[in-house]
Amino acid sequence: xxxxxxxxxxxxxxxxxxxxxxxxxxxxxxxxxxxxxxxxxxxxxxxxxxxxxxxxxxxxxxxxxxxxxxxxxxxxxxxxxxxxxxxxxxxxxxxxxxxxxxxxxxxxxxxxxxxxxxxxxxxxxxxxxxxxxxxxxxxxxxxxxxxxxxxxxxxxxxxxxxxxxxxxxxxxxxxxxxxxxxxxxxxxxxxxxxxxxxxxxxxxxxxxxxxxxxxxxxxxxxxxxxxxxxxxxxxxxxxxxxxxxxxxxxxxxxxxxxxxxxxxxxxxxxxxxxxxxxxxxxxxxxxxxxxxxxxxxxxxxxxxxxx
Amino acid sequence: xxxxxxxxxxxxxxxxxxxxxxxxxxxxxxxxxxxxxxxxxxxxxxxxxxxxxxxxxxxxxxxxxxxxxxxxxxxxxxxxxxxxxxxxxxxxxxxxxxxxxxxxxxxxxxxxxxxxxxxxxxxxxxxxxxxxxxxxxxxxxxxxxxxxxxxxxxxxxxxxxxxxxxxxxxxxxxxxxxxxxxxxxxxxxxxxxxxxxxxxxxxxxxxxxxxxxxxxxxxxxxxxxxxxxxxxxxxxxxxxxxxxxxxxxxxxxxxxxxxxxxxxxxxxxxxxx
Numbered sequence: 048x049x050x051x052x053x054x055x056x057x058x059x060x061x062x063x064x065x066x067x068x069x070x071x072x073x074x075x076x077x078x079x080x081x082x083x084x085x086x087x088x089x090x091x092x093x094x095x096x097x098x099x100x101x102x103x104x105x106x107x108x109x110x111x112x113x114x115x116x117x118x119x120x121x122x123x124x125x126x127x128x129x130x131x132x133x134x135x136x137x138x139x140x141x142x143x144x145x146x147x148x149x150x151x152x153x154x155x156x157x158x159x160x161x162x163x164x165x166x167x168x169x170x171x172x173x174x175x176x177x178x179x180x181x182x183x184x185x186x187x188x189x190x191x192x193x194x195x196x197x198x199x200x201x202x203x204x205x206x207x208x209x210x211x212x213x214x215x216x217x218x219x220x221x222x223x224x225x226x227x228x229x230x231x232x233x234x235x236x237x238x239x240x241x242x243x244x245x246x247x248x249x250x251x252x253x254x255x256x257x258x259x260x261x262x263x264x265x266x267x268x269x270x271x272x273x274x275x276x277x278x279x280x281x282x283x284x285x286x287x288x289x290x291x292x293x294x295x296x297x298x299x300x301x302x303x304x305x306x307x308x309x310x311x312x313x314x315x316x317x318x319x320x321x322x323x324x325x326x327x328x329x330x331x332x333x334x335x336x337x338x339x340x341x342x343x344x345x346x347x348x349x350x351x352x353x354x
Numbered sequence: 355x356x357x358x359x360x361x362x363x364x365x366x367x368x369x370x371x372x373x374x375x376x377x378x379x380x381x382x383x384x385x386x387x388x389x390x391x392x393x394x395x396x397x398x399x400x401x402x403x404x405x406x407x408x409x410x411x412x413x414x415x416x417x418x419x420x421x422x423x424x425x426x427x428x429x430x431x432x433x434x435x436x437x438x439x440x441x442x443x444x445x446x447x448x449x450x451x452x453x454x455x456x457x458x459x460x461x462x463x464x465x466x467x468x469x470x471x472x473x474x475x476x477x478x479x480x481x482x483x484x485x486x487x488x489x490x491x492x493x494x495x496x497x498x499x500x501x502x503x504x505x506x507x508x509x510x511x512x513x514x515x516x517x518x519x520x521x522x523x524x525x526x527x528x529x530x531x532x533x534x535x536x537x538x539x540x541x542x543x544x545x546x547x548x549x550x551x552x553x554x555x556x557x558x559x560x561x562x563x564x565x566x567x568x569x570x571x572x573x574x575x576x577x578x579x580x581x582x583x584x585x586x587x588x589x590x591x592x593x594x595x596x597x598x599x600x601x602x603x604x605x606x607x608x609x610x611x612x613x614x615x616x617x618x619x620x621x622x623x624x625x626x627x
Contacts, residue, residue, distance in 0.1 A: 252426055253456040257470040257521060258446035271460045348460045348501045 128318040136318040137325055150307065150319055154326060160302040161292055162330065164220055168227025168295065169288040173281065176232050180239025180277075185269070190240075197236070205230040206294055218299035226295040231284035238280025242273030275349045278342050285338055289331035304330075367435075368525055368557035369400040369423060374432035376418055376583075391582030392418045396432070398576070398585075402524075405551055405558045407572035409565065409611065411618035415583025416561045420527050423559060424450045437524045446470055449518030451528040455510040457502040463513050464489060464498040470521035488516035491550060508539035515547070519554065528560040532567070544571060548595065565615070569607045570597055577614045580622070587614045 112130050120129040128136075139145040143152025182189045208229055216222035246269050254268045296305030304323050311319035376393035393415045400406055408416045421427045422434060425444035434441045436448060444450075449470075457466050467488050471481045489495050492512040502510055511531055518526055532540040548571065551558055562568050568575045569591055577587040591607055598604060 247456070249452055249454060249456040250458065252424075252444065252450070253452065253458070255426075255444035256424055256446065256448060256450045257517065258473040260473070263473075268458070271458070274460075346460075348462075348503070350503045 126317065128321070133318050133321045133325075137322045140319065140322045140326070150311075150316075153307070157302050157304050157307050158326065158330065160220075160300075161296070161304040161327075164223045164295060164303065165227060165285075165288045165292055165330075165334075167220075168224040168291075169231050169285050171224060172228040172232040172284060173235055175228075176235035176280070176284075177239055177277065180236045180280075181243055181270075181273075183236075184240040184243025184273070185265070197233075201233050205291055209294065209297060213298050216298075220300055222298040223295040223300055223303070226298070227288050227291050230291040231288045234287060235277075235280040235284040238283070239273070239277045242276025242280075243269060245276065246272040275346055275351065278346060282335065282338050282342065286331065286335055289327060289334065292327060366402055366438075367399050368402040368404065368437060369398065369559070370433075370435040370438075371396055371398040372433040373397055374419070374422065374434060375430045376415065376422065376427070377430045393422075393429075394582035394584045396583070396585060400557060400559065402557055403555045405560065405571060405573045406576060407560045407562055407568035407574075408576045408578060409562055409568050409615065410578035410583075410586070411580050411615060411622050413580035413583070413622070414578035414618070415580070416578050417529055418583065419578075420450075420529050420559060420561055423525070424448055424527050446474065446521040447523050448525045448527060449521055449523035451511070451514050451518055451526065451531045453530045453533050455502070455507075455514045457510055457513055457517070459502050462499050462501055463494055463505070466502070466513050467516045467520050470517060474521070484520050488520045491519070492516040492546065506539075507535050508543060511535065511543060512546070515550070519550065519556075523556070525557045525559060528558065530561050530563060533563060540567075547571070552595075565608050565611050566599060568611065569593075569604055570599060575607075575611060577611060579618055586618075587611070589614075 115127075116130050119125045119127050120131070135145060139151050141152070141154040145151065179193070183193055184190075205226055208226060212222045212225045212229070216225050250268055250272055251264060254264055259267055292303070293305035293308055296303045297309060300306050304327050308320050308323040311317070311323065374393055374396040376391075378390040378392055380388050380390070382388065396415075396419065408419065410416050418427065422429055423436065423441065425441050425448065441448075458469065461469065464485050468481050468485045471484050476484075489498055492515060494509065494512055494516070497505065497509060502513070505513070514531075532543055535543065544567065547558075550556075560568075560571060562571075572591055575587075575589045575591060576585065577589065578584065579586040587610075589607065589610060593601075593603055593607070
């Protein structure tokens, strides 16, 4: 269910070309930038701006943690462990030395396995999606040939591909990589197609009248003009790769953060489930930051790349 | 910035148009074919170094004419020569300045200006020298490393003009280049353009909506009439420069042009109401 939602979200977001998914920070900038905002909101925005970002971001998770602690601590038969227990597990899972069970200090091995699969699937998808998107975006013939089939395949959720992938790729990492590749393929493809199709004809005309050789228009104008949208696709794709990790590791792989979560569920180790969730969240966040930093370096000229 | 030179002697034709026709054919879903006669029997002779303004009510084909000279569109029939050669495709001998600037957003001001000479495969030091020269001419040295989104509309249009000049085109085509700018910026750019034109001796074909702009800038105004787009009036402006926009003579020219355009504007208004 959750996956379905993620897919729909990705499909919708990928329709935006060149723009980052709107975040709160973005929204704030937009409000300040447009002068025609009523007085009261402006004043409120100023207060928000004078505080460091972390001070604004902190209260929400702190309140959530306190509520969680109050709701679960001290109850003998709570199915959900309190955050203090989870914190101990997070530490033990990462560094060991507390619980001394099979998962103590197991984070590194499993995280490395997961990272390999996430980036493996993502790279496989990217290597196919980007060139294909450039071709479909540029050629009406290719669009007519390929696009209808892709549109038909797109709404099929990745979870539905699970049995087939296991038959095709067997039990193990290749199936995981294939699933992640399948799920990340479409947002990257669609954003690339959009990016190429939305290149302003004016820019191509400008390049022509300035003497750009016909064969060079693609690399000198279309590619750079489409790059913000392509980058948005890459960013959504990589984010989605992390989201798909748990499903991807339902293919019977013994290691990996997703596999650990599924095992921990069967062992009723909810604390370990949550620890795994936290670690996936952290890795996904870091991976997105890295992509953002790269994007800011490569697309420094694009105002929407600096939020 | 630029030494003002006397208006140059006009010799050979820069642009020759003979009986240009442009018909757009569109086929609707139900199969009906609609033909739009955008240009009809346009014959023109534009001398080298001449500053021509084209004006007319919407639908008169002025943009189409400019795009045909640029090579973005082809004629249905007729002959079009630029510097004696038939126009087949866009090329660096005909520089275009668009109303919406069309700068490359991923290139800095200096890189935008250097773009044309680099396409021509000129040596690096030559490209650098040209870039410096045109940065100076349009007064954007201080902004050389900025990107288009950091510039005002007026500055963007200066970059667009410099970018075209750096290619040393025979003809500069300008499609309502100052139409999106405020009055002060527009006046400043008109002055700069005249200075550049007088120094560089380029042929300029300039589309405008403004009668004032046409009389202020051009050697000759060409008035087009819509449906189909055809020549209505050619009006040489025999006023010395700099021109006094409040003078009796200036208003005399404005009156002639307004009288020529007024029926078309009235027809347009009647149609849309």
